[in-house]
Amino acid sequence: MGLFDFVKGIGKKNTAPAEPQTAPSTPAEPSAQEIANKLLGHVKSLGLPITGLSVSYNATTDLATVRGQVNSQADREKIILAVGNIDHVAQVDDQLTVATPEPASKFYTVKSGDTLSKISKEFYGDANQYNKIFEANRPLLKNADDIFPGQVLRIPA
Numbered sequence: 030m031g032l033f034d035f036v037k038g039i040g041k042k043n044t045a046p047a048e049p050q051t052a053p054s055t056p057a058e059p060s061a062q063e064i065a066n067k068l069l070g071h072v073k074s075l076g077l078p079i080t081g082l083s084v085s086y087n088a089t090t091d092l093a094t095v096r097g098q099v100n101s102q103a104d105r106e107k108i109i110l111a112v113g114n115i116d117h118v119a120q121v122d123d124q125l126t127v128a129t130p131e132p133a134s135k136f137y138t139v140k141s142g143d144t145l146s147k148i149s150k151e152f153y154g155d156a157n158q159y160n161k162i163f164e165a166n167r168p169l170l171k172n173a174d175d176i177f178p179g180q181v182l183r184i185p186a
């Protein structure tokens with residue numbers, strides 16, 4: 030558990046359907062509740078196993094808080110990255126619990142000109158290990174070329 034920093038405004042636009050809300054509103058800038066509902070919908074759309082998922086968002090601090098229980102550290106990290114790599118979020122407060130604790134992966138912020146092969150060479154000394162990083166970030170990544178500067182990736186040991 031803890032606080033994770035992300036680059037606000039650089040993440041993917043969240044196009045996942047929002048979880049239903051009770052009072053619809055249509056301001057020019059989405060409300061904190063609308064963003065929280067979209068983040069919740071985005072995490073659910075990934076199909077990661079999580080019990081008791083809830084996401085809240087504070088528009089003043091651009092902080093998303095994620096709660097629930099997951100089975101593995103990898104699922105925990107994927108959920109944190111799924112929420113943090115969205116354009117309105119600058120920080121994620123991780124309140125997730127893990128049923129079977131494991132060592133945490135390293136996180137890496139993609140720079141301009143990076144490829145998964147280049148990142149693999151930096152962390153593993155072998156550019157051909159890029160698929161290890163790609164698989165560690167599925168379903169967040171759809172293909173190995175689907176990375177962008179400012180995005181945060183999991184780097185497994």
